[in-house]
Amino acid sequence: MTTTHLGKRRKIIDGLEKITGQAQYPADLNLPGLLHLRPVLSPYPHARIAGVEKEAALALPGVVAVLTGADLNGGRVAHSRSNMLLAGDEVKFAGQPVAVVVAETEAQAADGAALLDITYDPLDSVDDATAALDDAVLVWPDGMPRPDTSMASLHGGSASEEEQRAPSNLHQRQEFKRGDAGKALAQAHTVIERTFSTSRVHQSYLEPHAVVAQPGVKQGEVTVYTSTQGQYVVRSEVAGALGLQERDVHVVPLKVGGGFGAKYGLIDPLVAAVALKLRRPARLVLTRTEDMQTTTPMPEIEIRLRLGADAEGNLVGLDVNASIENGAFVSGHAGIIATMIGGMYRCENVSIVGTELLTNRPPVGAYRAPGVPQALFALESGMDELARTLGKDPLELRLQNAVQGGDLTGTGRPWPEIGLKACLERAQGHSLWKDRGQNANEGVGLAAGGWPGAFSPAGAVCRVDTDGTVRLHVGSVDISGVHSSMVLIAAETLNVHPDSVEIVQGTTDSGPYAPNSGGSQVTISLSGAVLDATQQVREQLLDLAAHHFETHKDDIELAGGHASLKGVPGKTIAIGELARMGQKLPGGPGPVVAEGRAAPKAGAPGFMAQLVKVRVDPDTGHVTPLEAVTVQDVGFALNPLLVEGQMHGGTAQALSIGLYEGQVFADGQLTNPNFMEYTFPRADDLPPLEAVLVEHPSEHGPFGARVVGEPPMTAGAAAIANAIYDAVGVRVTALPLKPEHLWKAIQDRRGT
């Protein structure tokens, strides 16, 4: 494909406003009469609230109100973390908001919160997955609330089938089966059986959750300014949690300081409720500690894996039991875990069971490629072990079994054309892989990964203004530079300089409709609409120019913001002038503008291969990552600079899951809720990151492009584990790596 702007490296469009501090995040939005909120979080994982003594806080200058669930919840019961306001009579997890102090300044709100005296009667709690399985204590003795459950229906209404089951902390069990995995494993030449565990990892975006809400003109009308990945989800959450009409909730997405799956209206209902209650604008910006205590990290997952192969190394059986610790509400990771853990390698006999467990911990949520880093930590560690047991090259073994177009995912659907093999082949030729094994205590690990990718219909509007500015009006939220790519599509279609293309950010009122910025879907979903809109506008400009030059549109060409009569120098008119003609011509076509719509038929899955080189200090168990190479099939890189940025970021987070990050709980309490105690890599803790772009085009993605954001997150942890094995022959089965455990294992191995 010959392109002028697409496929070229170009800086992100809102870089200037971001680096100069002028981009507006919710914490920057200072409305007249703005009130400030400070939440008070439960210190107990499970307790009855015996009393809230408000007087001391209310006596403080500037404190406007102290509100509890009795003031705000309106008798509604939360059915998810997102639509939770404040606790009622009981708290279900340490970190649950119990009250909120509202004051004229942030400092006054904080002082008020410190003076708030809440009496708790602690109750027995379910502190981890093991305790959950006991069912000795139930997180939800009456069953977990459901979206249609109000106080009234909970006690008097008809119970659904699920509610009629005996309440249990084992909320749900999902099975995905094909063939007979048990029999196949019993007959296999070689079987690997291991149990892998992972930790809760927090998304740790730079910007904590932050929301401003402003009451509207009508009773029950509210505008929410928020840092979100999806304004329509926020609208639904706020309307649902507060019992408002969706049309009365106006959501304006501001800049997002990192989302990674976590920003879908978590504290928005609470802030909106306060604004409506007090009839004043209100703002809540969580502190880092509050953010880690009360928001939704990725779940702890324990995976028991059995993997069987015949003597030639062909996979014959896969048996997976994934136990997912969800906290107080279920997030639902089983499906995507099954899709990927059973969808990387061809295998006729597969059994995958996912178990969703409830505990008295903060509810979990999505984090970049949710569930897949944990799933592939197990699978790719297992594949490594299988190769070594069979005496095969780990990369060759993967190539031999890797899925391709038409093979099945773990839930039994066929993959479209994909590039897993292409990535493995490219990794095979990389010097890091070819030259491995030269130094003692150093090792190179390989793991493969991928992400199926969501896709949704979307709209987009393209307008040309009289000064030649091309405006793209989009409803998507830009969390990863996607709008910068949309600008290139418009520039390419209209043959204008990208600097003359501007993005107009939509709200829930102004549209256009676009899906959430999650599941790596925005580029796939939005490009078609942008292309549709800009192609219509292109035709409109050609028609107007043909009218102007009294010729046929085939004789017109667009370049550099002008329309010209082909082959006739000087016969040229600026597209802004054509736009002006459209705005003036009586009986003409009307203004130059088009709304594009598109609905992709299928997704554009992205696969990748991760190479990591580490050095292990056998005397301390310390692991130093030395190099990381991410080989990723991006289909077609609309803007290679930004694609590499996604690959670097995803790889960094993936390595961090392997080496550093994990929330630590004791008796239901998060013990490391801040960046002093929560281990997080500094820039110099990470190795040089190399991004190798494979362009194996997707039939469904725009210009062949594939999902980009999530794949590089999926294999890094497993690659680290495999590199450690390559270095010192010790198998890591728990994340994050703990040097003391590794040291012990190295000592044990030396001893044997």
Added chain:
Amino acid sequence: MTTTHLGKRRKIIDGLEKITGQAQYPADLNLPGLLHLRPVLSPYPHARIAGVEKEAALALPGVVAVLTGADLNGGRVAHSRSNMLLAGDEVKFAGQPVAVVVAETEAQAADGAALLDITYDPLDSVDDATAALDDAVLVWPDGMPRPDTSMASLHGGSASEEEQRAPSNLHQRQEFKRGDAGKALAQAHTVIERTFSTSRVHQSYLEPHAVVAQPGVKQGEVTVYTSTQGQYVVRSEVAGALGLQERDVHVVPLKVGGGFGAKYGLIDPLVAAVALKLRRPARLVLTRTEDMQTTTPMPEIEIRLRLGADAEGNLVGLDVNASIENGAFVSGHAGIIATMIGGMYRCENVSIVGTELLTNRPPVGAYRAPGVPQALFALESGMDELARTLGKDPLELRLQNAVQGGDLTGTGRPWPEIGLKACLERAQGHSLWKDRGQNANEGVGLAAGGWPGAFSPAGAVCRVDTDGTVRLHVGSVDISGVHSSMVLIAAETLNVHPDSVEIVQGTTDSGPYAPNSGGSQVTISLSGAVLDATQQVREQLLDLAAHHFETHKDDIELAGGHASLKGVPGKTIAIGELARMGQKLPGGPGPVVAEGRAAPKAGAPGFMAQLVKVRVDPDTGHVTPLEAVTVQDVGFALNPLLVEGQMHGGTAQALSIGLYEGQVFADGQLTNPNFMEYTFPRADDLPPLEAVLVEHPSEHGPFGARVVGEPPMTAGAAAIANAIYDAVGVRVTALPLKPEHLWKAIQDRRGT
């Protein structure tokens, strides 16, 4: 036409927010860090500025800056009132802004302005039209600045043809001729010759000019929140006056508390310049006195009229000389005056000369049907006198000569199909006309009027949301309830309740493009785009429902926000669900949305006839209006309630021009710049107003609708004059009526 919602009386959509005080006007917009401006206006009509002593003002607490033209103008010379910032070395009219005091509060700014010490050297001034014609003193000795004129080109660039003419206060003279008016009048059976004069009348909207400007992210980028009739004009004015790129000027139109032709960015450049200079948001809300002193009322016009008819009463000649006093810049009323004064009655010999004069007074501007009330005061008084001289019924004489489709306007273009005769015929049957002449000193006056109406291309977006809300995204500004009519068009097309249709107001960035809300053009211009968008959306909904019910779209009907399978009870789906399908269906049509475009081929002129009954007290000259009937061809009343509102408002302002309003100058000074001294009718000064709707459909207007806002303004003053003649036999030739003059004329007549 059978309609469900169109043509039905329905309240204005933003009535609730307006009557509850929640509608947001610029004066309500309180941004953090907002600065307040107080302008200091010249007390002299012409003076050199000898010095500005800032120290005392700057010493006041809260005063941030005192700025003059030297600080803000950047060497640019204003070429119109709208793009004027502050005076340079010289002031050209009393009321011209010379300096601005900027402070943290409005009170501090006012205190600072009171302390500002400006020294003027008064110069000879041109105080009225008579003085202007002398050319003894020139308002612009070097010629009036023009749009492309900068300091540099003014002194060194090439001069255009006009600049090469000798400078004169007679800025421009326009002639419109057909036939030989002089000869025809010399040969006519009866000739009426009179000179009529009118006064400057101020638009006197409830909300004075008000603007908030906020500096943007980039250097030279600014957002302007304003009360305007056209955001694109404001953008051009601000960009032009400040030398900015248009794409860097973002204009957000807020609610408008009355415009009437006057709100097109008059003080916006000044406020934007201050915000950019001080890098803080800034607000200026003019006081009533400032508003009357420094903004743009309608001009004083003197019209010498000669009107000739043959013995049968057929018009044979019309000779008009209109002298328009413009103030310091030319506004350009001659063309529209000619269009209407020469376009009401068939006449083969017409000569119209319009003369635009410059004086040292505030520049004039547009006011509802600009120039036409003055023009028709002359023409319709003349027609009345002609009828009486010929002994003919004034209504019959008009009917006999009235233009119809194909007859010419005063500038020689043919009218499309129009309803002037239909209005006269309806007036003829009204009891007020039929029963006139019963009481001494009471009289009934008739005058006819009309407005050709502008028209422009426009766009509009229609979206259906998942809750069934239909959103119309429009770029027009609602100054007269036009958006309420757009809601009805959408409701009619989609067969939904009007309450489920919401308007999303566009900005210069978000679009859609729409013309200014002036010239009564918005309904005519926008309806086509709204209809186009909603019809496309209707088809999309039918397609989705057909897909859902697995049938053909012809079998689907839309009603009450649902799509149903015709004749199959229970087979129904909400349009919100169809919208959800559009947002979800892989490979489907995409979200339910369409951008409509339309460009009317021609306008839809609206004519009318005005009947007014008055009682005259011959002992005092006091005139009491007793009844007013406005018979207006509206083509088709999209919403009769709002059409009547326009007719009432226009009639009230027209009667007020006749009876009460006029700015009074002495030595170039406005002597009545406030509502204590400027005569303005109270509600009980006005008679009962009856609106009679004639529906003579336009071929170009939507559903036959015609321009509505301006016609009722055009004939009231003349009707008052004719009623006075009918009552006491005295001809009023100067507006507004002055009881002392009328008393004198009555005494003189008694004496004769």
